[in-house]
Amino acid sequence: MLEKIRNEWKLFVQEQINEMAKNVLGDNAAVAELIIQIPPKPELGDIAFPLFSYAKILRMAPNKIAEALKNKIDSLSDKPEGELILAGPYLNVKIDVLALATKLYKSVLAEGSDYGKSNLYDGKKIMMEFSCPNTNKPLHLGHMRNDSLGMSVSAILAANGAEVKKVNLINNRGVHICKSMLAYQKFGNGETPESTGLKGDHLVGKYYVKFAQWEKEDDTAVDQAKAMLVKWEAGDTEVLKLWKLMNGWTLEGLAVSYEKTGVSFDKYYYESETYKLGKDKVLKGLDKGVFYKEEDGSVWIDLEEIKLDKKVVLRSDGTSLYMTQDIGTAVARHDDFPFDSLIYVVASEQQYHFKVLFYILKKLGYKWAKELHHLSYGMVNLPDGKMKSREGTVVDADDLFDTLASIAKKEIQEKERETQVDGLDKTANAIALSALNYYLLQVSPTKDMVFDPKKSISFTGNTGPYLQYMGARISSMVRMFEELKNSYASYSFDSSFLKEEEERELIKMVALYPEIVEKAGRDLDPSVICSYLYDLTKLFSKWYHDNKILKAEDNNFVVARMGLSTLVLQVIQNAFPLVGITFLESM
RNA sequence: GCGCCAGUAGCUCAGCUGGAUAGAGCAAUUGCCUUCUAAGCAAUAGGUCAUAGGUUCGACUCCUAUCUGGCGCACCA
Known part of the structure; x- marks a missing residue:
């Protein structure tokens, strides 16, 4: 909804600039595309158009351009809703947030858990490969980042309309x-x-x-x-x-x-079953001239075309390699589930492998090869360096989870919330899991990250439990409101009672949510949603700390503020599953 | 040696396709719980955005070089 308003204004202002340019330069004036921005401060409005780039063409200072534009537009009758603000070299727009709130209130309640879903990947079949553990040891922290990413990106893609198939490849040989x-x-x-x-x-x-x-x-x-x-x-x-x-x-x-x-996964593959799969494809590729054979019988591919060296794809004794197997597995998977895209969630150390794999598949003539992606994520390090299994410095996944869960449990007990909560252990586990997922997902996937076991067990500040806490607080208010419903029966949501600065910002943030989901889907990046959630809840937190909601002096305010709270709650509930956070009614 | 990635507050991280005084959290200091859950809110302090050039009206953001760190360059996976 916000996007629509922004684009409306963009097109409109662009038109005015084009006209101005025409007057100065004549008909075929080349005018740069207008840039849209968000002003740094609320009082500067909601949309910003920097006008620097037009100074040369129009032979005017940017401030003057802004002034001229404002005067021109103000004199027009047919224009988008909103109010223009002059801010030096920027022309800003203050949108009609109350009207937005009214529309938003209707559509969010109508869409419910569908609010925020996009059609970016409508009709697309996407296969997600992640986890892929060895069967010789338990999971450690590195796997957890992989699993969190895999689950989260799968959910994000599904929220963008894709049909997602999650697959695991068990490395058991x-x-x-x-x-x-x-x-x-x-x-x-x-x-x-x-x-x-x-x-x-x-x-x-x-x-x-x-x-x-x-x-x-x-x-x-x-x-x-x-x-x-x-x-x-x-x-x-x-x-x-x-x-x-x-x-x-x-x-x-x-x-x-x-x-x-x-x-969880939709399908498991086992290396013991797939490791021979690629040989056939390689031999066929050999016939087609994609590969060449050395005197010792080994089969190679020349990667000069992508400025790399040569790579073996079949051993001299005829046995398969990792690469051989991955060629076969990809083909078999496409037969199982004719995907439009396959995303491999694998650590960044294997970038070379995937570059080569994708190139080979393309050379073998599979048209889907160009839709293969390596979602490469960085290493998880400890404060004193790398995790090394040989030196016993790995953080065991089960241990970590259990530690977090027991700390969460203690917290609940200390706060004397056992009776309020829906099952002590269940809640403690949900908090631990959310803390972990959020910790792992808030960092951009491509970056290496440091995991400090001591600090990671903190549940305060920018953490998963903080988000859960906000969700629980709002839920609690909603429950109380439901009980008092009769006293508000004659009042209905009226956005004109939402005049606080924070309320304006909250409305805009709720309206922004669909764009966030889409961005996360396009970038395959859960951290986008994490940052958004934190900003949203932090803002909400401040607002409800400073303003009475259920206990507001006037029923109109109660209903309006509860309405806004409900919208925020809906967004939270919709966004949590995208980043592995469990929604809790109470904590 | 070659290639890829990163270097933002003491620590962990944000910073959108270049744009308005570079933002959070943790740690530190300090206020706020007979009032909607204090897992909270607020305030103070903390920065030559690795370095040096360049492009631009304008650079944390783009380009080049250098430094530092990580990863890769197996008939291992």
Whole structure:
């Protein structure tokens, strides 16, 4: 709605400038496109048009242009709604916010949970690949950023009209998997999750760490692991049995972690099933001349066209590589779900891999190849540097979540809110999860980030729980208002009772929401929504701190302010699921 | 060596396609709870936007160089 008003004014002002230019320069004056901005201060209006760039053409100082434009427009009768403000070299517009509020009130209530959805990706099928864990260890903080991003971007794309398919690719084969298996075989003594009380993935992870220690003492360790992989590929029953057992443990453990952190998929792929898929495509590409064969039998692609080196796509012994597999998997996926676009959520360290993969698929003639995207995200570091599994500095996902949940629980108890809340543990978990997701998503995906475990457990300030708290506060007012509904039966929402500065700003922010969803969808960037949510709730917070809402002196004010609060609440409820925040009625 | 990315307050991060005095949170100091949940609100303090040039009426934003940090450049995944 805001966008519409802005564009109306833009077109209109542009027209006036064009006319002015014509008078000075004649008919074919080339006039630059008008720039739209938001004024830095509310008293400067709601829309700003900087006029610097016209000074030369019109041979006038920008201030004079603004003046001339204002006079010209004020004299016209047929113009968009709003009031012009002179602000030096800027021509600003103060829009009719109360009229906007009236329209907004109707449409937001009518659209409900659909408010803010866009049709940006209407009719598009988008596949999202994320998580993709190894089955040799539990999830850590790095995975959590991946999962948060994957879930959030999926939700954002869906809110923009796309049909989204979330897929996971379980990395369950390879030497690294054999390492934990081998260590277990040697030192495991038949331990099981039941006998140790350990979660399956943690038990397996224990032996992955064990391998790293053993490897230092025995230099045949790696060779033994490689030998095990050969056996695995040959279908050795003993090895396969162990593999199935341990993989099962890990997957059970991962399922618990996913469940806890609200991560879910529409389909799972397993590397043990996909790793051979690409070979066929590579051989066909060889026939077509996309690849070439070396004397030793290995198959390569020359990447000169994209200014890169050469890359192997098939080993000399004919076996598949990571690249081979990804070629095959992409094709198989397109067969499963004919996507218009496939987005890989994978850490930035693999940028090269995806550049090459996309190029190869394009060369192989798949027309959908140009719609493949690598949503590359930065590393998660700790205050004292990188996470290193070998040095035991990784932040374990389950531990972190449990710590956060227990702190949240303590908070609720300290505030004596147990009875107000919908289940102590349930609420504590929801707070922990929201804190975590918000922490991970508020940073632009492409950037590396620092995760300070000590600071991340804070629930005050710009955090997920703060947003939840605002949602709960508004919900609480709405509940009280519902109870008193009869006393307000003869009053209806009238925006003219919303005259406070903050109310104007809140109305505009509510109107802005659809654009935010669209921007987040276009940029594949959840942080856009995080920033918006924080700005919105902070503003609301200040407003309701300074003004009485339910207890306003006049019923007209109560109804108007509750109306506005309801709009804000609706936006919050619609936006939370896009960034992994649980909406709580009470906390 | 080559390529990609980043460098904004003590710390963690925003800053839209160049535009009006560079913004938050945390940490610090200080006010505000018999009144809609203080997980809150407000105030003070904190900056040569890595450095040096350039483009422009105008640069945190674009270009070049330099410095610093990260990542990549496997018949590993």
